[in-house]
Amino acid sequence: MSTSSAVRHDPLDEDKRAHPAHPGDLLYIKVAIVLAVLTAIEVATYFIDFRALFVPALIGLMLVKFFTVVWYFMHLKFDSRLFRRVFYAGLATAIAIYVATLTAFQFWTAGA
Amino acid sequence: MADVTTQHLDPHGVPSGAADASHAEGHGLAHGSTGLSNTKLAMWLFLGSECLLFGGLISTYLLYRGQTQGGPSHADVFDIPFTSVSSFVLLMSSLTMVLAVSSITRGDVRGSRLWLMTTALLGSTFIGGQVYEFTAFYREGLGFTSSLFSSAFYTLTGFHGVHVTVGIIMLLSLYGMSLKGKLGPERAEAVEIVGLYWHFVDIVWIVIFTLVYLLPA
Numbered sequence: 416m417s418t419s420s421a422v423r424h425d426p427l428d429e430d431k432r433a434h435p436a437h438p439g440d441l442l443y444i445k446v447a448i449v450l451a452v453l454t455a456i457e458v459a460t461y462f463i464d465f466r467a468l469f470v471p472a473l474i475g476l477m478l479v480k481f482f483t484v485v486w487y488f489m490h491l492k493f494d495s496r497l498f499r500r501v502f503y504a505g506l507a508t509a510i511a512i513y514v515a516t517l518t519a520f521q522f523w524t525a526g527a
Numbered sequence: 528m529a530d531v532t533t534q535h536l537d538p539h540g541v542p543s544g545a546a547d548a549s550h551a552e553g554h555g556l557a558h559g560s561t562g563l564s565n566t567k568l569a570m571w572l573f574l575g576s577e578c579l580l581f582g583g584l585i586s587t588y589l590l591y592r593g594q595t596q597g598g599p600s601h602a603d604v605f606d607i608p609f610t611s612v613s614s615f616v617l618l619m620s621s622l623t624m625v626l627a628v629s630s631i632t633r634g635d636v637r638g639s640r641l642w643l644m645t646t647a648l649l650g651s652t653f654i655g656g657q658v659y660e661f662t663a664f665y666r667e668g669l670g671f672t673s674s675l676f677s678s679a680f681y682t683l684t685g686f687h688g689v690h691v692t693v694g695i696i697m698l699l700s701l702y703g704m705s706l707k708g709k710l711g712p713e714r715a716e717a718v719e720i721v722g723l724y725w726h727f728v729d730i731v732w733i734v735i736f737t738l739v740y741l742l743p744a
Contacts, residue, residue: 440629447622454618458611461741470742477737481730488625489726490719495563498571505575509582520590 437490446487453480570720574727581731584683585738592739594675601676604664605740613656614736617691620649621729628722634712640705643718646725647698650691657688680739687735690728697721 457476465472486492491499517523561568592601627642661681669677701721704710710718 437629437632440626443622443625443629447619450618450621451615454611454615457737457741458607461607473737473741477733480733484621484726484730484733488621488729489723495561497561497563498568501568501571502575502578505572505578509578512579513582513586516586517589522590 591675596674
């Protein structure tokens with residue numbers, strides 16, 4: 416004799432994981448305005464002398480723009496943790512390898 | 528002895544395996560044991576590996592940017608205001624791309640078509656700017672083999688340009704599919720995946736613009 420028990424599972428959980436909710440168009444437009452302003456500041460550093468702040472400011476602006484696009488436009492902030500891990504693993508490996516390479520070629524001390 | 532089997536049912540009483548299969552078929556995408564789209568996971572893996580490719584090219588440029596062998600240096604040829612406009616165009620194409628994804632997800636096929644074409648046009652404008660820039664640099668004496676600096680510069684920005692061009696081809700393919708009625712809301716994830724590629728091309732340019740164009744040697 417065969418006994419069959421049916422277990423209902425919540426399809427919303429699975430669907431939410433596969434297709435997470437995305438933010439609205441207004442947020443995307445706000446993010447784009449922020450990115451445009453940051454780009455304007457970046458370009459301004461070329462014309463205005465920021466002295467010692469020049470390089471750190473440019474690197475900081477670049478990182479903010481980079482992660483803003485990744486989090487909001489690529490939805491990594493809202494999407495599955497697995498996607499985040501996969502992408503950040505590639506990014507971290509690349510940074511580690513190439514920082515080591517540049518160090519081996521004395522890029523930081525002797526300059527290029 | 529009793530044979531006990533457990534079956535997962537969806538709200539309509541359909542076994543979940545069958546529902547998953549038909550759901551995946553509808554999207555044209557397979558969902559594995561993670562509950563996530565395999566195609567989307569593959570795209571993220573690809574983008575992770577692309578970080579290594581562009582990391583190598585950027586590092587090579589940084590190492591050789593001072594090696595001009597008597598030829599023009601970056602300070603002699605770069606036109607920052609022009610490249611800034613190009614960068615802005617590519618950045619805004621990321622906005623139009625995300626609006627295309629948003630439209631198709633809502634079921635607004637006409638809207639998604641409009642944003643896909645706008646993104647392709649902005650991408651083409653960027654490529655046009657790059658072709659103009661390369662031509663201007665060549666006329667100023669900066670050939671591909673002029674120096675280590677020029678080789679590293681053209682290889683890095685050229686590879687990026689090829690990526691943008693591939694993205695434009697994918698966008699135009701989606702536009703063509705949409706015109707034929709083959710790109711409805713059920714295939715929204717295909718637009719999202721092309722969008723991921725497009726945004727990646729944009730973030731690579733964010734890095735190139737700062738490290739190659741704006742930072743001094």
